[in-house]
Amino acid sequence: MRTRTTVLGLLTAGSLLASAGCAQQDDTPSGTAKPRTVKEVAGCTSGWTDPADLAADRKPARCDKGAPAPQPLAKKKKLTIVSGTLSAEYVAPLVVAAEKGEFAKENLDVELKVLPTPDAVPLLAQGDIDAQWAAPEVAVMNGINGGFDIRWVAGNFSPDPASKSGMWVRLKDGESADHVPMAGRTMGTMIGKGSVIAYPMNTTLKKHGGGLDKIQFQQLGSADVLTAMKNGGVDSAWLLDPVWRKVDGDPKYAFLGGQPLGEPLGGLLFGPKLLNDDVDAGVALLRAYIRTVNTYFAGDYKKDEAFLDELSRLLKTDKAVLKSTPSLRMDWEIRGGTIDRLQKAYRDAGVSKGDPIPESRSVNRSLYEEAVGHKK
Incomplete structure (x- = not known):
């Protein structure tokens, strides 16, 4: 090169x-x-x-x-x-x-x-x-x-429409991916609120009763985001490619949304x-x-x-x-x-x-x- x-x-x-x-x-x-x-x-x-x-x-x-x-x-x-x-x-x-x-x-x-x-x-x-x-x-x-x-x-x-890079949440007992009350929960992310990802984050959170002003952020290293969600350190996480593959299909977790298509x-x-x-x-x-x-x-x-x-x-x-x-x-x-x-x-x-x-x-x-x- x-x-x-x-x-x-x-x-x-x-x-x-x-x-x-x-x-x-x-x-x-x-x-x-x-x-x-x-x-x-x-x-x-x-x-x-x-x-x-x-x-x-x-x-x-x-x-x-x-x-x-x-x-x-x-x-x-x-x-x-x-x-x-x-x-x-x-x-x-x-x-x-x-x-x-x-x-x-x-x-x-x-x-x-x-x-x-x-x-x-x-x-x-x-x-x-x-x-x-x-x-x-x-x-x-x-x-x-x-x-x-x-x-x-x-x-x-x-x-791509098949991508699930974005917001994932650890479901509580009785919850389904259709509606997960996000207000008051914690989110782990390697990306701060000043990133463009704040836009799809906000959109997704509002669909589930939250918003950037209604959740607690915890900024973590790329290797720690998924671990923190699995261990209960945070309730949800913004997972990037290809990390989301590690929870895709696991009924304990739900994908709520990512970057807007198109x-x-x-x-x-x-x-x-x-x-x-x-x-x-x-x-x-x-x-x-x-x-x-x-x-x-x-x-x-x-x-x-x-x-x-x-x-x-x-x-x-x-x-x-x-x-x-x-x-x-x-x-x-x-x-x-x-x-x-x-x-x-x-x-x-x-x-x-x-x-x-x-x-x-x-x-x-x-x-x-x-x-x-x-x-x-």
């Missing part, structure tokens, strides 16, 4: 404040100040869906294999993308794009680095990194509220460099990402044993572990209203700051629309 994996250093408080001070603070969709010509893209006639379509069975947008075709930049551009991990399955399109030379086809020299979201946000805002593979978590939204010029520009995935909750975030200073490079990056999805992740990619072997090697993950859960539904589009639903969950959890941020200051779909040739 051409891409190098490193860990960035922490940003000082001084540079954080400097970054906020020079950021934009308006409601103009960043990166769209200058009109851009959008041309039809061969092989992408089905490369766009209406953001207002929130149907759980919505088919994600797809172009033909190998589309959109590369449009190499006139001059090679070096870009840095950071992610909290490079071994999780949802990061696979970036890792595969690097391995298969999809970035290079656009004349991009992309370096992938590992850095947690809170540390990366100010670096992205001040232009020290070009893009972030993450989600509009509370750290991102609070940063935008503070003046950071950051936009969510592309989605990542939604779960609705990505994360993906690529751009800062001012790709939103404003070099939009061509931003579109090229998205073109390479989208082409990778269409070429390697268009359907049930885990049915391809050879590709699964390759994924296992690239992600440094056991093949059996990858195979134990359904393929993710890779999806570069952003649904309408997702950013509002996320912010409501943050407010319910008591972790957000300032007024709600409109889509115009937090989401920019124009770059992926240009990459697939969608004209408004």
